[in-house]
Amino acid sequence: MTVKQSLSFARRLTALVLAAVMLCVAVPAAFAEDAAPGATTIGGANTTLIPEEEENCLSWLFGSKDKITLPYLNIKGKGLRRNLSLDLVDCLVGITYTELGSIGSYVSAGAAQEAWKAQAVAIHSYLEYHKQYGSSANALIYTPVEDIPSSARSAIRKAVESVKDEVLTYNGSVIDAVWSASAGYNTQTGVYGTCSSLDAWGSDVPYLKSVESPYERQYHEKMRRVIGKDYDYVEYNDSRTGEPYQSADTTHKDLGGFVQYNTLVSNGRSYRYIGQFVSSRYCFDFSTDAAGVPCMYYYGFGHGVGMSQCGAVGYAAEEGMGYRDILKHYYSGVSIRTVGSGTSSGGGLFGWLRRLLGM
Structure with missing residues (x-):
């Protein structure tokens, strides 16, 4: 490609990007009257009802690795909410706390970290599975992070942040990673x-x-x-x-x-x-x-299928088992995969352009 051709390509590419940006900017106005009047903040996450067109457009441009949009989710003390866009880490922290609580009070800090990690990966997989198939995951309850005691919140966040992009797959597809309190x-x-x-x-x-x-x-x-x-x-x-x-x-x-x-x-x-x-x-x-x-x-508490939370805590505390081994024990034949990056540096249209241009 000659210098002249390269410049021409760059101009056309710039025009395409500007057009895409203008389109996404125009979408919110077009759907403004359908949106909820004012945002509700839960755990630092904006829970305004976001039109799918806007969400998809912005995700296409910028990626959405750090957010997760859920068709339905129960908020502790607030009931079932629809079309929630949550900070991914906040979402996993809040549900992990609801499910396992402050287990650091009776097992070592290291064991608690591994059990929380296993739970967070199972939650993320479960959410992604049900999103993929359009089914409801409203059995889960999200505790707003500001309602979690600070010591537990900090410890669980440390565990979640290290595994927030990991999900369980079987034959390349994310799994329905069900769990129960005890088998x-x-x-x-x-x-x-x-x-x-x-x-x-x-x-x-x-x-x-x-x-x-x-x-x-x-x-x-x-x-x-x-x-x-x-x-x-x-x-x-x-x-x-x-x-x-x-x-x-x-x-x-x-x-x-x-x-x-x-x-x-x-x-x-x-x-x-x-x-x-x-x-x-x-x-x-x-x-x-x-x-x-x-x-x-x-x-026994729950259906007894998939990961046992008591068992996960026990394996971590008694045998020093890491979260990956815990998950692979309870979910037969699975792999742990890192989901595709969706941040502006790696995902969406801008991420693709950076990779294309070697930036």
Whole structure:
């Protein structure tokens, strides 16, 4: 290419960029009357309803690595919000805190960092998966970062910032990285372990297999201060008569040892929630107390599929396992990938132009 041709190309390129900028500047005005009247700041993030056209245009020009836009998200104390554009780190910090809390109060700082990292990568993967398929991730709750105690906020942010661009993939696609607070005890194998998606939901997802998770009870008892419930040995009385149970149908337990929805039948009645049970999926075994009164051991919190939070904390604290090994243990056959850069230095149209021109 001659000097004259190079200059001509540069002029045309400049004109193209200016036209693109003008287009993106014009979009906000065109949609101004549809936008929310005034921005709401949550955790330092602008949560104004942003028209998709504007968001996509700005992302195309400048990239969007440091922001994440979610179709739906529950804000603690504020309810479900739609089309939230959040600072990515704030988003991951807020949800990680909701999920794991201040675990640094009972494990070492290093172990807490690895468990928080594992949780943050799982959250990011889960969000990206549901965005990709247009499904809702409104089961997650974001705690505004200004509502998190400063010491916990600082520690969790340190963990999140080091992994904020990482997601889990299987065969090149981001995964539905589900998790639960704790897994159960499999009476068939005699070990604590997670439940496979096939056993829990009837769908065989290759990366959601049943795996051993030996620290369930030990760390569930410690984490109950965050969860707010004591999952130890508890007597079960029929909620209507006050009498101890006489019989129970356990035939609907899945292979992971979990009771499925609405399938615990006691004294002829079907239950989903029982007293202190705050999860609709749980594990149990029947026995008697020291006086011979029938009672129930119950443990496990959530569906038991994917990463166990108690197990992740246990592996980090007891075996010094890093977050990558934790994630690869709970999600079979996955890879950890860094998502494409979207900052002005590496993503969007301007990032592409810099790379094209060798800048």
